[in-house]
Amino acid sequence: MLKYIKRLTQNKFVRNVAIVATGTAGAQAIAMAFSPVITRIYSPDTFGAMGTFIAIFDIISPLAALSYPLAMVLPKHDSEAIGLAKISLWIALLTSIAITLALYFFKAPIIHTFNLQSIEPYILLLPITMFFSVLVAITGQWTIRKKLFNLKAKSTIIQSLIINMMKSGLGLISPSAIILIGTTSFGYLLQAGLTWAGIRIKNKKEPKKIQSNIRFKDLLRQYRDFAIFRSPQILLNSVGQSLPILMLANLFTPASVGFYVLARTVLFVPSNLIGASVAEVFYPKFVETLHQGKSGREILIKACASLAAVGCIPYLIIIAFGPWLFSLIFGDEWREAGEYSRWMSAWLFVVLTTRPIIAAIPALSLQGLFLVFEVIAVAIRIVAILLGYFWFDSALGAIMAFSLSNVIIYSALTALIISKA
Structure with a gap:
């Protein structure tokens, strides 16, 4: 050891x-x-x-x-x-x-x-x-x-x-x-x-x-594919990330928006801290591997697997003790945010593990494919929130549906990019 x-x-x-x-x-x-x-x-x-x-x-x-x-x-x-x-x-x-x-x-x-x-x-x-x-x-x-x-x-x-x-x-x-x-x-x-x-x-x-x-x-x-494909993709992703806030504000109460924002702020810490750091170091290494004429699949899988091994710990803790932890740290009124965090943990865990996948897309010249994927993903997220709203008639139900849709979206993206690497 x-x-x-x-x-x-x-x-x-x-x-x-x-x-x-x-x-x-x-x-x-x-x-x-x-x-x-x-x-x-x-x-x-x-x-x-x-x-x-x-x-x-x-x-x-x-x-x-x-x-x-x-x-x-x-x-x-x-x-x-x-x-x-x-x-x-x-x-x-x-x-x-x-x-x-x-x-x-x-x-x-x-x-x-x-x-x-x-x-x-x-x-x-x-x-x-x-x-x-x-x-x-x-x-x-x-x-x-x-x-x-x-x-x-x-x-x-x-x-x-x-x-x-x-x-x-x-x-x-x-x-x-x-x-x-x-x-x-x-x-x-x-x-x-x-x-x-x-x-x-x-x-x-x-x-x-x-x-x-x-x-x-x-x-x-x-490098025109960055302007033609990547910029619209990033724009769509920004809109997609704002969807829960915009739709919760219109379908439910301002308090539900507050619960979501707090939960997302806390849960994004591992992704921003670990995932972003790995992605920045991984990107030039991946490009160098491709320049040498080697396959990028092995290094891509290793990077994703390493992040999964590290990220499972904090997110499993949130899934197990989310409501109690949020109530203890932020006060009893924030217990509902802990309930949100349980479902959001699965989504943000997948986001963490796919950081190298996102970083590899420009090097693999898959910007156009990623743009099409992002358009489909935004549509799926909108449908998921509406289904959660009509099926459960609660903000928590909408968050559950939104989170599960993101798990499917990012898992599909991972499988697609690895197959192209």
Whole structure:
């Protein structure tokens, strides 16, 4: 057993995962430490405005650079990756300007149609935040490409510390929505700046001359499947993830939405902490395997199996003791969220295990197939929630049906991608 543990700790892949996970865990720990302070400074209405802003941002952000930054890991030569970064910046600039003009000239009808009165004074920050998020995506994908996982972890922790200090300090002066939204927007710029500074220092230590005559038009054509297929897929996925909140709010009570949001926030921690870390390290390794002309099936299965072995522990605990744990930690009024979490655990366990599957899709050039799959998945989720509503006539029944539909969806996706690998 000790020999196995020693071999595991010496494994480069495992060490890289641990580094990324440490950065994510550190950032989350800092945010959790500041939460009791921040929630006492800002009112629920202020948090609601920020939540609305982030929800709209999450839906429109896939359009920012048409997902071209995700392609930066794929080229064999750094010159092509740099070309993709420049393309991403130009697209982000154009889309940000276009959205700014649309919001400026059609602000009133947009606010009225989508009921966005709570963020009306800050709505022009959306395109600015979009552009900053592209900077994060570009610098982040470069660190993944160059396997600078230690740099990524450090910048994530430092950014979390600075932003939460700003929210607390500025909130004491003016506890308003503009502070929360403004610091959230600035957080993307800060993250990109910290990562870029680290990349520059790294490049000075290891100077390399990168020359290329490749044209932007060739790169746009070569990786056009990211714009044509991946961007709509991410957009559909964002809408799909918001479905329970939107439909629970319309079919049931606001309390049911609160139960769902709390349960999802807690249950996504293992997926964000472990799954995202594994996916970021797995992606360049998988691409390298394909570049060597080898089959990616074996490494894909191993990555999914490893996540399943690790993830089963926290989710089994929630399934067994969810209502009791939620009642103990959050109060008796949140016991219903624990009931939700029991059913949602099966869904989010499958989400965790499929992180490498999602990461492998661009490398396997299956963007079009994934888009079709996402369209079908959104339709299935809508039907599942409605069936749960009409069959059980309860919010818990709708969550049960939605969760089981996601188990089927992600299991089918896993089988499909492994067969194509």
